[in-house]
Amino acid sequence: MSKKKIIKPLSVGDKTIPPEGAKKIPVYIMGKEYLIPETLTILKAIEYAGYKYTRGCGCRGGICGACAVYYRIKGSYKLKSGLACQTVIEPDMILAQLPFFPVNRPDYKMDVFKEDAHAAFRKIYPEVFKCVGCGTCTRVCPMDIDVMDYIALMKRGELKKAAEKSFDCVMCGLCASRCPAQISQFMAAMLVRRINGRYLTPRAEHLKKRKKEVKSGKYEKFLKALRKLSQDELKKLYIEREREPDLSEPGWMPEDTTRL
Amino acid sequence: MSGYIHELKELIKKVEATRPSRLESARKNEHFPALSMEDRMKWLSSYHPDFKDEGRRKVKVGPNKGDVLPEEVVDVFESRSRLDLKEVNLDNVDFETDVLVIGGGGAGTAAALMAESEGKSVIISTKLRHGDANTIMAEGGIQGATQEGDSPHYHYLDVMGGGHFTNSPDLVAALVNDAPLIIDWLEELGMMFNKYADGRLMVRHGGGTCRKRMHSSGDMTGAEIMRVIRDEAKNRKGINVMEFSPAVELILDREGRCAGAVLYNLETREYYVVKAKAVVLATGGFGRLHIQGFATTNHYGATADGLVIAYRAGVKTCFLEATQYHPTGVVYPEQNVGLLITEKVRGLGAQLVNSEGNQFCFPLEPRDVESACIIRECLDIGKGIMTPTGRIGVWLDSPMIDLLHGEGTVKKELPAKYIQFKRYGIDISKEPMLVYPTLHYQNGGLEINEFAETSVPGLFSAGEVSGGIHGKNRLMGNSLLDVLVFGRRAGCRASEYVSGKKSAGSALTLDHVKRFHKELERAGLKDAPTAPILLPDYTPDEVKSRRWEK
Numbered sequence: 001m002s003k004k005k006i007i008k009p010l011s012v013g014d015k016t017i018p019p020e021g022a023k024k025i026p027v028y029i030m031g032k033e034y035l036i037p038e039t040l041t042i043l044k045a046i047e048y049a050g051y052k053y054t055r056g057c058g059c060r061g062g063i064c065g066a067c068a069v070y071y072r073i074k075g076s077y078k079l080k081s082g083l084a085c086q087t088v089i090e091p092d093m094i095l096a097q098l099p100f101f102p103v104n105r106p107d108y109k110m111d112v113f114k115e116d117a118h119a120a121f122r123k124i125y126p127e128v129f130k131c132v133g134c135g136t137c138t139r140v141c142p143m144d145i146d147v148m149d150y151i152a153l154m155k156r157g158e159l160k161k162a163a164e165k166s167f168d169c170v171m172c173g174l175c176a177s178r179c180p181a182q183i184s185q186f187m188a189a190m191l192v193r194r195i196n197g198r199y200l201t202p203r204a205e206h207l208k209k210r211k212k213e214v215k216s217g218k219y220e221k222f223l224k225a226l227r228k229l230s231q232d233e234l235k236k237l238y239i240e241r242e243r244e245p246d247l248s249e250p251g252w253m254p255e256d257t258t259r260l
Numbered sequence: 261m262s263g264y265i266h267e268l269k270e271l272i273k274k275v276e277a278t279r280p281s282r283l284e285s286a287r288k289n290e291h292f293p294a295l296s297m298e299d300r301m302k303w304l305s306s307y308h309p310d311f312k313d314e315g316r317r318k319v320k321v322g323p324n325k326g327d328v329l330p331e332e333v334v335d336v337f338e339s340r341s342r343l344d345l346k347e348v349n350l351d352n353v354d355f356e357t358d359v360l361v362i363g364g365g366g367a368g369t370a371a372a373l374m375a376e377s378e379g380k381s382v383i384i385s386t387k388l389r390h391g392d393a394n395t396i397m398a399e400g401g402i403q404g405a406t407q408e409g410d411s412p413h414y415h416y417l418d419v420m421g422g423g424h425f426t427n428s429p430d431l432v433a434a435l436v437n438d439a440p441l442i443i444d445w446l447e448e449l450g451m452m453f454n455k456y457a458d459g460r461l462m463v464r465h466g467g468g469t470c471r472k473r474m475h476s477s478g479d480m481t482g483a484e485i486m487r488v489i490r491d492e493a494k495n496r497k498g499i500n501v502m503e504f505s506p507a508v509e510l511i512l513d514r515e516g517r518c519a520g521a522v523l524y525n526l527e528t529r530e531y532y533v534v535k536a537k538a539v540v541l542a543t544g545g546f547g548r549l550h551i552q553g554f555a556t557t558n559h560y561g562a563t564a565d566g567l568v569i570a571y572r573a574g575v576k577t578c579f580l581e582a583t584q585y586h587p588t589g590v591v592y593p594e595q596n597v598g599l600l601i602t603e604k605v606r607g608l609g610a611q612l613v614n615s616e617g618n619q620f621c622f623p624l625e626p627r628d629v630e631s632a633c634i635i636r637e638c639l640d641i642g643k644g645i646m647t648p649t650g651r652i653g654v655w656l657d658s659p660m661i662d663l664l665h666g667e668g669t670v671k672k673e674l675p676a677k678y679i680q681f682k683r684y685g686i687d688i689s690k691e692p693m694l695v696y697p698t699l700h701y702q703n704g705g706l707e708i709n710e711f712a713e714t715s716v717p718g719l720f721s722a723g724e725v726s727g728g729i730h731g732k733n734r735l736m737g738n739s740l741l742d743v744l745v746f747g748r749r750a751g752c753r754a755s756e757y758v759s760g761k762k763s764a765g766s767a768l769t770l771d772h773v774k775r776f777h778k779e780l781e782r783a784g785l786k787d788a789p790t791a792p793i794l795l796p797d798y799t800p801d802e803v804k805s806r807r808w809e810k
Contacts, residue, residue, distance in 0.1 A: 015798045018649055039265075039648060041595040050803035052795065054504060054526045057560050058392045061599060062680075063483050064559070066389065088595055088684065107495050110450060163452065167478060171487065190491050194450030197488070202459030203447060207406050210440045219412040223433040226416055231425055238421040241414060241470040248472065250460055252409045259413040 028074075028094040042069055042084035042095060055099035062086045065172035068142070071095035081140045081174050101173040103184035113195045118157040121195065125188045128154050130181045137175035137185055143168045147175045147185050154192060162189065163196035222259055263685035265648055268592070268694075274617035275655050275692055282619065283663055286609060294622035300629050307632040307640070310582055315552045320783040322776070323576040332549040333580055336568050339791035340780065341773050342508050343522060343531065350511065350768040353520075353535045357383040357500075358758045359751070360521055360536035362507045362566060365393025366482070366740065367723030367747035368542035369489045374751030375540075376498040380758055383534060384499060385523050387506035387543075387561045387794060391490045394544055394559050394724060395743055398482030399600075401474035402446075402744075403737035404439035406461055410471035412436040419738060422468045423731025426579070431729045434710040435738070438745040443475060445744075451488045452477055466736040467603065474737045479676050482740055505532070506565055506794055509773060510539065510573045510719065514766040518573070518719035522770075526794070537763040538718045538754040541566045542747060545702035545724035548796040551583050555591070555598045555651075556699040565792035566725040570706050572776045575714045575721070579704025582732040587630035589698025591653040593684045598698055601656060601677065603627075608673060609664040613655045613692075614643035620654075628733075631697035638696065645694060653696040658688045701739065703730050712750035718763060720754050722746035 018037040027036045027045055034049040043057060058066030067084035074092035084097055104127070112120045122129065128151060137147035145168055153162035166189035175185040213219070226234065242254045254260075264272065285291075295303060305311040309330075319327050319334050329337070359375040361368045364386030372382045384390065405415045415436035420427055443461070447453065454462040454476050463472040477484040493499050507521040511533070520535040543566025547558025556562070567577065588606070590599040606612075606623040612630075614620050614637050621633035634654055638644030644652040661670050670689035671678050681688045705727030712720045723743040730738060757763055780788050 015800070022648060037649075039594050044594060044798075047798045048800055050799055052797065052799060053560070054388075054795070058388060059397050059559050061397060061557070063480065064392060064396050066392065086595060086683070088593075105494065109495070167452065168480070170483070190487060193452055194488060194491060196450070197447065197452040198450035201452070201455060202457075204406070204453075204455065204459045204461045206408060206460060207440065207444050207447065210406050211444045214412070214437060214440050219437055220433075222411070222413040223416060223437060226413065227429045227433060234417075234420060234425065238417050241417055243470045244409065244465070244472050246465065250456065250462075251407070252472075254409050254471075260409065260411045 025089065025091040027089050028092070030096050031094060036089055038089065040089055042071075042082075042087050042089055043067055045089045046084070056084065056097040060085045063170055065170035068098040068172040068174045069095055070098060081142065083142045083170075083172065086142065098173060098177060101177045103173065103176050103187050105184065105187045108191070110194065110198055113199055117159055117195050117199060121154070121159065121191065124191065127181065127183050128188050131155065131183060132181050134180060136178045136180070140174040140178050142172060142174065143170055145169060150189060151183065151185060154188060159192050160196050160200045163193040163200070166193065264592075264691065268645070268647070271615060271645055272655075272691060274615070275613055275657055276617075278613065278617035279657065279660065282611060282657075283660060286611075286660065286664060292611070292619045292622050294625060295629065300625075303632045303636060304628060307636040308628050309552045309554070309585060309635075310628070316581070320785060321779045322571050323574055324571075327581075329580050330551045330583065332551050333546065333564070333567075335789070336549065336564055336791040336793065337571050338780065338783075338785050338788050339568065340777060340788050341572070342524070342790045342792070343770070343773075345770055345774060348522065348531070348533075348770060350533055350770065352533060354532040355383060355534045357381045357534065357536050359383075359538050359540060359754050360385065360534050361540045361542060362521060363393070363542035363544060363723070363725075364390040364501060364503070365542060365544055365723065366395030366486055366489065366743035367750070368540065369486070369493050370744050370747030371540040371542060371720070371722055371751035371754065372493055372499050373489060373496065374748045375755045376496045378752070378755035380498065380755050382499045383536070384493070384501045385505050385507055385521065385534070386501065386503055387526070387565070389503050390493070390501045391486045392559060392561055393486070394547070394562060395740065396483045396486045397557065397559060398740050399479045400466065401464070401476035401481050401737045402443070402485070402740040403466065403469070403473050403735075404443040404475060404741060405436065405471070405473055406440050406443050406475070407463060407471065407473065410473050412439065414471050415439060415473065418469050419730070419735065422735035423733050426731030428728035428731075430710045431708070434749065435729055435742060435745050438748070439741055442741060442744045442748070446485060446488065449488050449492055451484055454478070468735045485740060485744070506792070507569060508565075508792060508794075509770060510569050511535070511768045511770060512573065512716070512772055513768060517717040517763065519768055521569075524794070533768070535768060537758040538720065540712075540750045540754055541570055541706070541714075541719065541721040541725055542723045542743075542750070543567075543725050545705075547699050547702070550796070551699055554585065554697065554699040555589055557586065557589065557598050557600050558699065560795070563793050563796060565794060566721070567705065568792045570714065570716075570719065570721065573716050573719065573772050575716055575719070576707045577705060578707050578727045579732055580702070580727065582703040583699060584701035584703055584734060585628070585631045585697040586700040587627055587634060587697050588656055588695040590693060591651040591696045592647045592694040593686070594647075594649050595684060596680060597651065599680065600698065600700070601693060601695055605656065605658060605661070605674065605677075608661045608669065610656050610658045610660050613657055614641070615645050616643060634695070634697055647694060651696065653694040655692040656695045657692045659690055659692065662689045701734055703727065703732055703734055708746070710749070711753040712746045713753060718757060720750040722750040
C-alpha cells in the first residue's frame with residue numbers, strides 16, 4: 001500500500017498560482033516589461049501582471065472574438081496576431097490588444113435579398129468589390145479562414161460558398177483592421193451567411209407543417225393531459241417511452257403515433 | 261516549449277504502462293464495476309459539491325431567508341448596494357424607454373426583438389459587448405420537436421425525466437410547445453442550420469432524449485444563434501444598445517412596480533437612471549462566482565448580477581442549490597482550462613485513470629456521480645495529478661480510442677478538441693488529457709411563471725437567471741432553447757403590459773434597497789460587502805499585496 005498523500009489544489013477558478021520557482025519570461029504589455037510565468041496565455045499573463053479586464057475579454061474560450069491581439073517578438077520585423085485567450089506567451093513578446101475596431105455596417109431589410117441577392121448585396125457593401133487581393137486578411141485571421149478567398153467569392157456572386165467559407169468567423173475584427181481597401185470583411189460575411197440561411201438554402205418543409213400544428217393548439221391538449229398526471233403515472237410514461245434508434249433514417253416514425 | 265512538461269511526461273509513463281492490460285480487458289468487454297445505487301448515494305453525498313454541507317450556509321436575509329445555498333451565492337445575496345443611496349437623484353432621469361432589457365445575450369436580445377416588433381422602444385443594457393454571454397459558448401445544439409416522429413409530448417417527458425421530475429410543469433410545457441416555433445423563427449432570420457440537400461433539418465440524439473431533436477450549426481450553434489439575432493437587432497430602429505453599462509439596482513415606483521434600473525458605466529464610473537415602463541432581466545448565470553472554487557466553462561461576465569438585484573427587490577429564487585458540474589473539464593495546458601471534454605470521449609472508450617495509471621471508476625456513470633468519483637480520487641485518496649499552475653486532475657486516457665477503433669478515430673470524431681490540444685503540442689490520440697469537474701450551468705434561478713413574469717409587477721425574467729424550467733438538472737440542448745423561448749415570451753408579455761394601463765407611473769424609488777439594508781443590519785450584517793460584483797477578480801495575491809492605497 002502506498003502512503004496516502006493528500007494534495008490540495010492551489011489554483012481556484014481562473015486565478016493562476018504558479019508553483020515556486022516557475023520560470024518567468026519578459027513580456028512587454030503595450031511596451032512595458034513584466035515578468036510572467038511561462039505557459040500562460042496572453043489573456044492570463046495580462047491578468048497575472050495585475051490588469052483587470054473590462055474590454056478585451058469575453059468567453060475566454062476562443063469563440064467570442066473579444067480578445068484580438070497584435071504582437072511582435074523583439075528583434076523581428078514580423079507583425080503577428082491572434083486571440084489573447086488562445087495564444088501562449090513567448091519571451092520578448094511585445095503586445096497590444098485590439099479592444100474595439102470601427103466597422104462599416106449599414107442597416108438592411110432582409111427582404112431586399114429575395115430576388116437578386118448579389119446585386120442587393122453590392123449596394124450594401126460596394127467596398128467589397130474594391131478588394132486589392134493582398135491577402136493580409138487571410139494572414140491575420142486567428143481562425144485560419146481564407147478571408148481573401150471568401151471576399152473573392154462574394155465578388156463573383158458565389159454567396160453560398162462565401163457563407164460556408166466564412167462560417168467559423170468569430171468577428172474579432174483583425175481582418176478589417178489591416179485591410180488596405182478598408183473593407184469590413186466580417187460584417188459583409190455576417191450578411192452573406194444570413195442571405196444564405198434565408199434564401200439560398202431550401203426551407204424545411206416538415207418545419208412549416210409542424211409550425212402550423214403548434215399554432216393550431218394541437219399539442220396544448222396533450223401537454224395539459226400530461227400536467228394532470230400523478231408523479232407515478234408520469235414516471236411510467238417516461239420509462240416506457242420508445243427510443244428512436246441511433247441509426248434511424250430521417251423521417252423515422254415510432255409505433256405509437258397517437259401523440260404526434 | 262510545447263506539449264507536456266517533463267514531470268507530467270514521466271507520470272504519463274505510468275498510464276502507458278497499464279494501458280495494454282486495460283485495453284485487453286476493454287476488448288473483452290470487462291469494465292471497472294459501476295457503483296451500486298447505495299454507493300452512488302454515498303459517493304455523491306460525500307464528494308459531490310451539491311451534497312456537501314461544507315461550502316454552503318443559510319441565507320440570513322431576503323425572500324429565501326433560511327434556505328441553505330452555496331456560500332458564494334449567499335455572499336452576494338447578503339450584500340449591500342454599490343450605491344451611496346443618499347447621492348442618487350432619481351428625479352434626474354437620464355434615459356426613458358418603454359422596455360428596459362438588462363442583459364445582451366440570447367434571452368435579452370430575443371426579448372428586445374419581440375418588444376420592438378410590437379412597436380415598443382427598447383434599451384438593452386449590457387455589461388460587456390452586445391452578445392457577450394454564455395449563449396455564444398453553447399456548442400452542442402438546440403432541441404425542438406420538429407420531426408414527424410416526434411412531438412412536444414415526448415420532449416416534455418424527456419425534460420421532466422432529466423430534471424428528476426422536479427421541474428415546474430407549466431414552464432416545461434411552454435418550453436416544448438414553443439420549441440418548433442423557435443427553430444422556425446431562427447430559420448426565417450437566416451440562421452445556417454445543418455440541413456440535408458432538400459432543406460430537411462439534421463437532428464441528433466442528446467443525453468436523455470427519446471427522439472432525435474438536437475439541431476445544430478456545426479459545433480458553434482450558440483455562436484451562430486447569437487450573431488444572427490444580434491445582427492437583426494442592429495437593423496431595428498427601436499432598439500438602443502448600451503454596452504459596458506451593467507444594471508446595479510432595479511428601480512421601483514411607489515406602488516412597488518418595476519420602473520427602471522440604475523446603470524453603471526464601467527468606463528467612466530458614472531451611474532445613470534433609466535426609467536422604463538417594464539423591465540426584462542436576462543443577465544445569465546453564476547459560473548464566474550466559482551462555486552466551491554471550481555473552474556468554469558462560463559463567460560467572463562457570468563457573475564449573478566441579475567439574481568442579486570432582483571433578490572433585493574423581493575423576487576424569490578428556486579433550485580439554486582443545484583449546480584451542474586461537467587465531470588471532464590480540462591486543467592492542462594493552462595490555456596485550455598475550463599474547456600469542456602464531451603461525454604463522447606468516454607463513450608468511445610477513453611478511461612479515467614489516476615496518478616498511478618490505475619482506473620478508479622466506471623467511465624460512464626451519470627454526470628454528477630462521475631464528478632464525485634474524480635473529486636474523491638484527487639482530494640481524499642490523494643492520487644490526483646498536480647499541474648505546474650497548481651491545478652489538480654486525473655488522466656482521461658484518450659489514446660485508447662484509436663487503439664480500440666482504429667488509427668484516425670480521434671481526429672475524425674473529435675476534430676475541434678484534437679486541434680485545440682495540437683495547438684499546444686499535445687496529440688490527444690497519443691497522449692492522455694488532464695481533467696477535473698468544471699462548473700457548467702446554474703440550474704436554478706428566479707421564480708417565474710410561463711409568461712416570464714416574476715412576483716414584482718413589471719419585472720420579467722428570462723434565460724439562465726430564471727429557474728424551474730430544468731428542475732435540478734438540465735439536459736443538453738435545452739438551454740439555447742430556454743433563452744429564446746422565455747426571452748421571446750418576456751418581450752411579448754412586457755409589451756402587453758406596457759400597452760395596458762397597469763404599468764409604472766408614479767415616483768421612482770429605491771426604498772426596497774433601503775429596506776434590504778435595514779434587514780441586513782438586523783441580521784448583524786451591517787458591514788456586508790457590496791454587490792453585484794460585475795466582474796470576477798483574477799489578480800494575483802502578490803499584486804494585491806502591493807496595492808498600498810487606503
